[in-house]
Amino acid sequence: MTDENHWHLIPAEEFSCPVTPTITRFQQGWRRVLRIFGLKDADDIDSGHNIGLSDYREFDRAPAVSALNGHFEGWMAEGRKEVNFLLDPPFSGTAAIARDWTWQQGWTLLIPPDLSQLRAVAVDEWWQQQRPQGVPWLIDDLARYLLRSADGLRFIRVLLPRLLHGDFGQGLVVCDSWTFAFLQRAWPLDLPRVYCFAPAKPVLLRQLGIKGSDRQLSRLAGQVRGSAGMALAIWTCQLNEDRQLPSLPLEADEGTAFILYALLLHRGLSGERLQAVLPAMAPDELNVQLLRLEQFGVVEWEKQHWRLSVYAYLAVRDFLDGRDYLLDDF
Amino acid sequence: MGTEQVVKLFRDITTQTLIEALAVVLVAILLVWLSQKLLPWLAERVHSSRRLFVLALIPTIRILVLVAALLWIVPLFIEPTVQNTLAILGTAGLTIGFALKDYVSSLLAGVVAAYELPYRPGDWIEVEGIYGEVRHVGMRVVEIVTPSDTVVFIPHQKLWTGLIHNANNGGVSLMCVVSFYLAPDHDAHEVRRVLEDVALSSPYLKLSQPVLVVLEEQPWGTHYRIKAYPMDPRQQFQFMSDLTARGKDCLRKMPVSFARIPPELAMDLGAKPGP
Numbered sequence: 367m368t369d370e371n372h373w374h375l376i377p378a379e380e381f382s383c384p385v386t387p388t389i390t391r392f393q394q395g396w397r398r399v400l401r402i403f404g405l406k407d408a409d410d411i412d413s414g415h416n417i418g419l420s421d422y423r424e425f426d427r428a429p430a431v432s433a434l435n436g437h438f439e440g441w442m443a444e445g446r447k448e449v450n451f452l453l454d455p456p457f458s459g460t461a462a463i464a465r466d467w468t469w470q471q472g473w474t475l476l477i478p479p480d481l482s483q484l485r486a487v488a489v490d491e492w493w494q495q496q497r498p499q500g501v502p503w504l505i506d507d508l509a510r511y512l513l514r515s516a517d518g519l520r521f522i523r524v525l526l527p528r529l530l531h532g533d534f535g536q537g538l539v540v541c542d543s544w545t546f547a548f549l550q551r552a553w554p555l556d557l558p559r560v561y562c563f564a565p566a567k568p569v570l571l572r573q574l575g576i577k578g579s580d581r582q583l584s585r586l587a588g589q590v591r592g593s594a595g596m597a598l599a600i601w602t603c604q605l606n607e608d609r610q611l612p613s614l615p616l617e618a619d620e621g622t623a624f625i626l627y628a629l630l631l632h633r634g635l636s637g638e639r640l641q642a643v644l645p646a647m648a649p650d651e652l653n654v655q656l657l658r659l660e661q662f663g664v665v666e667w668e669k670q671h672w673r674l675s676v677y678a679y680l681a682v683r684d685f686l687d688g689r690d691y692l693l694d695d696f
Numbered sequence: 697m698g699t700e701q702v703v704k705l706f707r708d709i710t711t712q713t714l715i716e717a718l719a720v721v722l723v724a725i726l727l728v729w730l731s732q733k734l735l736p737w738l739a740e741r742v743h744s745s746r747r748l749f750v751l752a753l754i755p756t757i758r759i760l761v762l763v764a765a766l767l768w769i770v771p772l773f774i775e776p777t778v779q780n781t782l783a784i785l786g787t788a789g790l791t792i793g794f795a796l797k798d799y800v801s802s803l804l805a806g807v808v809a810a811y812e813l814p815y816r817p818g819d820w821i822e823v824e825g826i827y828g829e830v831r832h833v834g835m836r837v838v839e840i841v842t843p844s845d846t847v848v849f850i851p852h853q854k855l856w857t858g859l860i861h862n863a864n865n866g867g868v869s870l871m872c873v874v875s876f877y878l879a880p881d882h883d884a885h886e887v888r889r890v891l892e893d894v895a896l897s898s899p900y901l902k903l904s905q906p907v908l909v910v911l912e913e914q915p916w917g918t919h920y921r922i923k924a925y926p927m928d929p930r931q932q933f934q935f936m937s938d939l940t941a942r943g944k945d946c947l948r949k950m951p952v953s954f955a956r957i958p959p960e961l962a963m964d965l966g967a968k969p970g971p
Contacts, residue, residue, distance in 0.1 A: 402741040516894045516946045551903050552896055620931070624899040644899055646938045690744040690868065690927060692903040 372570040373433035378453050378560040381696065384567065386588040394684060397613070404616055422599035422676055423459060425574050430463040430563070430594075431470065437561070438538070442471070442502070447532030453562040454507075455543040455696035456630065457676045459595035460563060461506045464540045468504040473538075476503050478510030481639070485517045489524050493534060500535070508541040509633040514548070514643050523553050530558070543694035544630045551692065562696070565592025576601050589680070591696055599676040612663035612678045614685050621647055623689050625655055626674065626682050629665065634673035706773055717769050724765035731757040732832070739818070743928065744868050751817030752866070755833040798853065799836065805852035814860050820870055820929055822861040823850050829930070843933060863929070869905055870929035874939040876920040882952040884911060887920060890950065894943045895924045900935035902927050917955035 441450065454460035465475065479492040496503070505511070512522040526549075528534065541549070546560075566574075568583035574594060576583065578601075586604075590596035603609050614622070628643045629635060640656075641649060656672055659665040664678040674682060687693055707713075731754055739750040774780055815821045815838060819830045826848050828840035837849040854860070864870040878887065888909045895907040905925035912919045922943070926935035947954070 402738065404741075514897045516890065516897050516942055519893050519896060520889075548903070620927075628899070643897075645942065646899065646934070688743055688746075690902065690904075 370569075371429045371432060372567070372573050373430040374564040375433055375437040375452075375561050376564045378451075378562045378695075381453075381562050381565060381592075383591045383696065384565050384584070384587040386591075387585045390585065390589045397681075398684070398688065401614075401616065422457065422595050422602065423462060425459065425594070425598055427459065427463050427466050429573065430459070431467045433563075434463060434467045435470075442536075445536060447535050448559070449529045449532075449534075449537045449539050451546075451557055451560040452538060452540045453543050453546055453560060453696070454540050455562070455591070455593050455596075455694065456633070456674065456679055457595040457599065458563065458593040458696075461540045463563075464504060464538060465506050468502075468538065472501065474498045474501055474503040476505050476537075478505075478507070479521060481513070481642075484511070484513055484521045487520045487524055489521065489528065498535070502536040502538070503534070504537065505539045507633060508539055508549075509545040509631065512545070512549075512552075512632075513639060514628065514631060515645075518642070519552055522549070526553060526555075526557075542631075542633045543696045545633070547692055547694045548631055563594070566590070566594045566597055567592075570594060571597055571601075574598060591680075593696070596676065596679065600680075603677060611681065612675065613681050614664060614678075615658055615662050617658070618685065620689075621651060621655055622659065623686060623691065625652070625659070626664075627686055627691055629672060629674050630682070630686075634668075634671040636671050640672060707775055709773060713772050717772055720765050720768045724761050727761045728758050731761075736817075736831075748816065748818040748866065748868065754817055758835070798851075805855040808852075808855060813866060814855060815862055816866050818864075818929070819866060820863040820932070822863070823854055823858060826850070868929065869902065869925050870932055871923055871925055872932050872936050872939075874922045874924075874936050874943065876922075876943055876947065877916075877955040877957055878918045878920065878947070879953045879955045880913070880917045882918070882950075884918065887911075887918075887947070887950070887952060890946050891920060891922050891943060894939060894946055895922050898924075898935065898938050898942070900926045900931050900938055916957050 438450065452460060452464055454464075468475065474496065476496050476498075479488070482488075483492050508522070511525060512519055529537070529539065543562075550556075566587050568580050568587060571578075571583045571587060571594070574597070576586070576597065578586070586597055586601060590600055600611070603611055624644055624647065625640070628640060632639070632643070635643065637652075641647075641652060644652065647655075656665060660667065662678075663675055664682065666673050666675050683693065735750055735754050735757075739747045742750060770776070774784065815830050815833065817830050817833055820827070821830055821840065823840075826840065826842065828842040828846075828848060830838055831841050831847070832839040837851050840848050840850065842848060876891070888911065891909045892907055895901060895909070896903075901907070902925040908923040910921050910923065912921075922939055924935075924939070926932050
């Protein structure tokens with residue numbers, strides 16, 4: 367391990383996923399073939415055995431915070447009333463890094479609007495309750511500012527132009543990569559100043575404390591699509607021979623796809639909001655699907671929200687890809 | 697052509713030749729049967745363009761097997777000279793012309809359909825007012841399943857003269873149109889925006905395709921149409937139901953009222969094609 371910091375911020379359009387190793391592609395293809403024939407890989411587990419693995423969120427974020435500081439130093443000093451966007455692929459840890467950095471800077475963390483403000487498009491009311499007192503601010507999860515329902519998209523359409531005009535001063539907006547892909551469709555304007563962390567490479571994985579050969583780490587980086595948080599989670603899983611990555615139930619159908627996409631798009635949802643997003647699904651059907659996915663370790667019930675499990679993310683992405691869903695670029 | 701001349705066309709037929717021909721026929725039947733059983737089963741387990749690709753293999757494999765079997769069998773019985781070929785074609789032409797005209801016309805149209813591709817398995821087509829999904833393209837007929845789960849067999853012969861409407865034309869994008877009828881006095885821009893969000897928030901929506909809301913003023917009010925694409929053509933009816941239910945829900949919360957269209961006008965409206 368060297369003292370060099372391998373965390374770097376890059377413009378989002380420059381992000382390219384590390385090449386997935388042939389063996390990983392072969393394994394993915396093999397799993398797809400097994401699913402077609404209604405079989406499961408011997409390595410797959412069918413219950414939430416992963417609960418209890420060491421937390422992938424607990425890594426040393428200081429070097430990443432330092433990279434963020436270095437990148438935005440000039441912009442902060444200028445004090446321009448504008449916003450920067452930071453894309454956050456699922457489980458990458460970007461939002462936590464941004465929170466650490468803005469806390470150090472003394473910035474305000476904005477509270478997302480509640481459901482009634484979202485539906486009433488009460489942007490001014492929401493802003494008044496923030497009491498930012500002229501200091502820069504952070505939106506740590508833009509996915510909380512929209513709901514994919516007929517009355518839940520307008521708030522963000524009103525908010526984004528005002529953010530870009532500088533109506534709310536200087537700020538940083540962390541946006542989930544899946545939300546960002548959807549936003550580009552729902553509000554088709556290329557947002558300016560969109561950044562993300564450069565894809566994790568073996569040197570960065572070593573900096574995170576993952577020990578392995580270059581080949582192993584390149585393979586891991588490709589498998590997790592360059593996400594540092596995902597790399598930690600998958601590596602922990604691989605180290606523990608008793609623990610295997612969960613797979614989707616063989617009964618997974620279009621209803622399952624709706625739920626998984628909604629959870630990814632909103633970065634987790636409460637039961638009430640999930641029902642609002644998927645009114646076509648009966649509450650009983652929704653519950654059966656969620657409980658089945660929980661049994662398989664694909665989703666988790668945490669802090670009154672249904673969320674995707676980090677260990678199931680790659681399988682879910684592959685599942686949605688097979689059904690032509692709009693994927694993120696990460 | 698005398699009996700002697702006809703006999704001259706054929707080679708000496710031995711038991712071995714007959715067994716070989718029989719074996720070729722049996723293998724060909726087995727291959728076609730297997731492709732017709734296995735490929736639809738496989739197609740049900742994959743999605744999107746992969747499903748359509750697998751389904752499209754069925755008629756292709758059948759034709760390839762048929763051609764290969766004919767190329768194998770015919771030389772076993774007939775000396776393949778120009779004279780023999782012309783003689784056989786002439787005799788076959790006469791027989792077909794008088795006795796099996798319609799049947800052979802359908803068979804030939806089936807061959808034309810295999811390369812012109814007016815319909816493929818997985819396509820949603822309308823022929824003479826019957827709409828459904830192509831499940832099987834046979835030698836003589838195309839088999840479609842209507843939304844009410846009725847199987848309809850349409851001879852390929854329709855290809856020569858009839859109009860065939862193909863909604864997705866071999867692709868996975870199939871446009872759905874959902875109508876709403878409102879009384880004329882309302883804010884049309886606001887309704888358009890709401891209906892666009894209704895489409896954008898449908899879980900069935902294929903986000904990579906455009907959503908369009910168009911409106912047309914009528915004597916009884918305003919006719920709105922949402923034009924959008926579902927993720928999978930097979931979801932078109934659930935998609936349209938979802939848009940209708942959620943669209944109605946949103947419109948009921950707005951200061952608009954639904955148009956009451958007299959039945960005779962409503963029938964005219966149903967017959968009129970959309971813009």
